[in-house]
Amino acid sequence: xxxxxxxxxxxxxxxxxxxxxxxxxxxxxxxxxxxxxxxxxxxxxxxxxxxxxxxxxxxxxxxxxxxxxxxxxxxxxxxxxxxxxxxxxxxxxxxxxxxxxxxxxxxxxxxxxxxxxxxxxxxxxxxxxxxxxxxxxxxxxxxxxxxx
Numbered sequence: 001x002x003x004x005x006x007x008x009x010x011x012x013x014x015x016x017x018x019x020x021x022x023x024x025x026x027x028x029x030x031x032x033x034x035x036x037x038x039x040x041x042x043x044x045x046x047x048x049x050x051x052x053x054x055x056x057x058x059x060x061x062x063x064x065x066x067x068x069x070x071x072x073x074x075x076x077x078x079x080x081x082x083x084x085x086x087x088x089x090x091x092x093x094x095x096x097x098x099x100x101x102x103x104x105x106x107x108x109x110x111x112x113x114x115x116x117x118x119x120x121x122x123x124x125x126x127x128x129x130x131x132x133x134x135x136x137x138x139x140x141x142x143x144x145x146x147x148x
């Protein structure tokens with residue numbers, strides 16, 4: 001195996017992730033969104049989560065950073081909180097009408113960006129890349145769980 005740490009999958013994936021993040025941030029900013037908002041927006045839109053705890057779990061982040069992001073999103077008019085009728089200590093989080101209206105444009109922009117950067121890939125290669133990355137993420141989660 002090549003001992004050059006700069007040619008390891010971990011380093012190359014990190015470079016790709018930063019590149020995607022820069023591209024996506026630049027394209028999402030005019031719509032009032034950031035890359036970090038995406039898991040929250042998708043989870044709220046799809047009904048997969050509605051509490052801070054569930055959103056943190058869905059986004060694979062810790063609760064304090066999620067709380068900070070939700071506070072900024074609420075300040076920016078992207079989400080609203082309402083008391084949870086089943087648990088007075090918790091809030092239910094929903095998208096605002098403004099966020100719901102802009103979300104389809106954000107998804108279109110992100111999908112277009114993915115198409116552009118994968119333009120030299122066949123559809124089979126792109127599907128394989130998604131499969132490999134999905135498996136890699138599952139392995140990373142497994143290693144992290146074992147070490148916790």
